[in-house]
Amino acid sequence: MAPYDSEDTVGATRDEDARTGRRTAARYAVPVAVVGVAAVTIGLVPALADSGDPDLPKISAQQLVEKMARSDVQRLSGTVKISTDLGLPDLGGLEDVLLSGARGGSGKDSGDGSSADPKDRLTELVSGTHTLRVAADGPDRQKLSLLERGAEYSLIHDGKDVWGYDSKSNEVYHSTAPASGKDHRAEAPATPEDFADEALKAVDDTTSVTVDGTAQVAGRDAYKLLIRPRQSGTTVGAISIAVDAKTGLPLKFTLTPKSGGAAVVDAGFTQVSFARPAASAFDFTPPKGAKVTEEKDADKAPEHTPERGGRPAGGPDGPQVLGKGWTSVAVIETGAEGGLPTGSQGGDLGGFLGSLGDPVSGKFGKGTLFSTRLVNALITDDGKVYAGAVTKETLVKAADTGK
Structure with a gap:
C-alpha cells in the first residue's frame, strides 16, 4: 500500500x-x-x-x-x-x-x-x-x-x-x-x-x-x-x-x-x-x-x-535484488573472476581506473568501489557487481549479507 x-x-x-x-x-x-x-x-x-x-x-x-x-x-x-x-x-x-x-x-x-x-x-x-x-x-x-x-x-x-x-x-x-x-x-x-x-x-x-x-x-x-x-x-x-x-x-x-x-x-x-x-x-x-x-x-x-525497457542483464529474470525499496541493490554475476584489472595488471588504463575507485573488503571478500553522487557500484574480486542508489556503507553491507 x-x-x-x-x-x-x-x-x-x-x-x-x-x-x-x-x-x-x-x-x-x-x-x-x-x-x-x-x-x-x-x-x-x-x-x-x-x-x-x-x-x-x-x-x-x-x-x-x-x-x-x-x-x-x-x-x-x-x-x-x-x-x-x-x-x-x-x-x-x-x-x-x-x-x-x-x-x-x-x-x-x-x-x-x-x-x-x-x-x-x-x-x-x-x-x-x-x-x-x-x-x-x-x-x-x-x-x-x-x-x-x-x-x-x-x-x-x-x-x-x-x-x-x-x-x-x-x-x-x-x-x-x-x-x-x-x-x-x-x-x-x-x-x-x-x-x-x-x-x-x-x-x-x-x-x-x-x-x-x-x-x-x-x-x-x-x-x-x-x-x-x-x-x-x-x-x-x-x-x-x-x-x-x-x-x-x-x-x-x-x-x-x-x-x-x-x-x-x-x-x-x-x-x-x-x-x-x-x-x-x-x-x-x-x-x-x-x-x-x-x-x-x-x-x-x-x-x-x-x-x-526490460530488466538489466544478469539472467533470464534479470539480476538478483537485495533489500527493499530505495535501499535495494542489484547483483550481477559477470563471471569475470579476479576483479577489475587495475594498476600494473591493467596497464595505463588499469592504473587510471584504479585511481577512480577505492579498495574495500568485508565478509564478501575484496573489491573496488566506484561512486557517483547518486549511484555506487562495487566490483568484487570473485566477479560480482553490486550497484544501487545507496550509500557506500549500505552497499558493502548488502554485499556482506548477499555473501
Whole structure:
C-alpha cells in the first residue's frame, strides 16, 4: 500500500486501469546512461525555472497521481533542456572508448560502427547540459533532435523505420521498429513523463508522496508532486515532478541527492505545444552521399535489456535484488573472476581506473568501489557487481549479507 501524504493523509494504491491507461502516452527515443559498470537509464528533459505560483484548485497527492495515470497525451512538440550532474570526473573522451568496448566494439570509433548509432550518440546525455527538440504524433511517429554547436543529431521513428542521422559526419543509421502496438522506445525514456513513470514505480510504504504547491513550467500551470524516501541508507534526497494541471503530463523532473548541492537530474520543458506536429517533421530520406549503416540482426537488443525497457542483464529474470525499496541493490554475476584489472595488471588504463575507485573488503571478500553522487557500484574480486542508489556503507553491507 502506497502512502500519499497531503494535508489530509491518504493511504491507497493507484488505480490499475488508470495506470495502464497512461501507458499509451507518446514515447520518445532516448539515451542509455552508463555509470561505471552499472547500466543506468537516464531519460531526461529540460528544466525551466518556476515563473510563478498559480492559484489552482486544491488536490490531494493521490488525486494528482491518478491524474497523471489518466493522462493520454498523444501529440506534442517542444524544446527541452537536460542537465545531469552525477559527479563523474572528466575523462577527456575516454568514456567513449570505455562505452564502445563495453558494447563489443560497436562504438563510433570502432571502424565498423556508425556515428549515427543512437546507442552511442545518446549516451552524451549522461553528463552536462543539452538542448533537445522533441515531437510526437501518436505511438508510431516520434522525433528527437540533439542540438550541437554547428551540427545536429536526430533520431526519427516513422512507422516501421527508425533513423539516426548525424549531420556533422553525414552518417545515417537505420533499424526497424518493433511490431505495431508494442512500445516503440528505441532506447531509454527521454521525457519527464517517462522519468516520472519510473519514479512512481518506487512508491510503496518506504516512500512519502505529497503535493508541494504549484508552479509554472513552459508557460503552463502545474502542480508539484514531491517524492521522498522514508528509508535511511539511500543517496536519493527527493524527487520533484511538475504535473500539467490540465493534461496531467509531467512537465519537469528534478532529482536531488541526499548529500545536497545541485540536482543530479534537472529535466523539464522550456517550450511545449499540444498541437499536432506537421507530418513533414517525421519524414526522412538519407542525404546524397551519406554513409548508411543497417542494423544487423545480431546487433538488435534481446527482449530483456535496458534498451528494450526490460530488466538489466544478469539472467533470464534479470539480476538478483537485495533489500527493499530505495535501499535495494542489484547483483550481477559477470563471471569475470579476479576483479577489475587495475594498476600494473591493467596497464595505463588499469592504473587510471584504479585511481577512480577505492579498495574495500568485508565478509564478501575484496573489491573496488566506484561512486557517483547518486549511484555506487562495487566490483568484487570473485566477479560480482553490486550497484544501487545507496550509500557506500549500505552497499558493502548488502554485499556482506548477499555473501
